[in-house]
Amino acid sequence: MKLATAALLLACMPFAASAEDAPSKDTILWGTFGEWGVRVDTTAGNACYLGRVYDADVVLRFGRYSKQGNSGLYFSVNNPKWKSLKHGQEYLIDLQFGDNDPWSASAMGVVEDDDVTRSLLVSGADEKFLEEFETSDTAKVYYDDKEIINLSLKGVTEAVREMNACQKKTDEVLKKLNPKTEEAEPFAKKSPVGAVDRPREL
Numbered sequence: 001m002k003l004a005t006a007a008l009l010l011a012c013m014p015f016a017a018s019a020e021d022a023p024s025k026d027t028i029l030w031g032t033f034g035e036w037g038v039r040v041d042t043t044a045g046n047a048c049y050l051g052r053v054y055d056a057d058v059v060l061r062f063g064r065y066s067k068q069g070n071s072g073l074y075f076s077v078n079n080p081k082w083k084s085l086k087h088g089q090e091y092l093i094d095l096q097f098g099d100n101d102p103w104s105a106s107a108m109g110v111v112e113d114d115d116v117t118r119s120l121l122v123s124g125a126d127e128k129f130l131e132e133f134e135t136s137d138t139a140k141v142y143y144d145d146k147e148i149i150n151l152s153l154k155g156v157t158e159a160v161r162e163m164n165a166c167q168k169k170t171d172e173v174l175k176k177l178n179p180k181t182e183e184a185e186p187f188a189k190k191s192p193v194g195a196v197d198r199p200r201e202l
Contacts (some may be wrong), residue, residue, distance in 0.1 A: 010134035030166040036159035038166050045071070046174060050159045050165035052151075056081065057116060060151055062133055062160075063121070064167060073130055074123040076110075077141060077149055082118040093143050095122060097153075098136030103129070108139035 030038040049063020059078040089109045094102040107120040141149035
């Protein structure tokens with residue numbers, strides 16, 4: 001078994017795991033590609049993610065996050081039928097992409113009062129995680145040695161490519177909008193005493 005590199009602590013969650021892959025004030029649409037939507041999540045440090053809605057309001061999200069010095073990848077799957085899921089509780093699961101060896105992961109339960117958002121959330125910083133996801137045709141989740149989710153990833157390769165393009169463009173725009181502190185605030189940094197020859201006074 002491989003071990004997912006990290007699980008998000010609920011108190012430090014850098015984004016909201018939404019049950020619906022739908023427009024909101026916190027997301028910006030990049031584009032729709034087959035069954036997948038790619039968006040920018042402003043609550044996750046303006047990081048891009050992809051999402052897909054399946055039957056019975058099952059929702060899969062996969063993306064990046066970058067906030068408060070933390071960054072990495074996350075996988076989230078929502079199923080409103082998981083009535084016994086508890087908010088903030090950790091669940092040991094196995095997550096398998098295609099025929100690759102399963103990842104052993106600690107998933108966080110995310111439950112909201114709308115009775116629709118009941119998600120398992122896993123995060124990590126290993127790019128191998130992304131590589132397996134984008135080249136696989138299914139995503140399966142096991143709990144207590146039982147398969148609880150088996151979702152098609154058809155079209156995911158293009159969606160991941162667009163997610164990466166979304167991130168590259170978003171980073172470029174943000175860099176232009178937020179120049180370095182030294183450039184925006186030339187007087188923020190004090191010059192060392194005696195380092196600069198003073199000009200003649202008028």
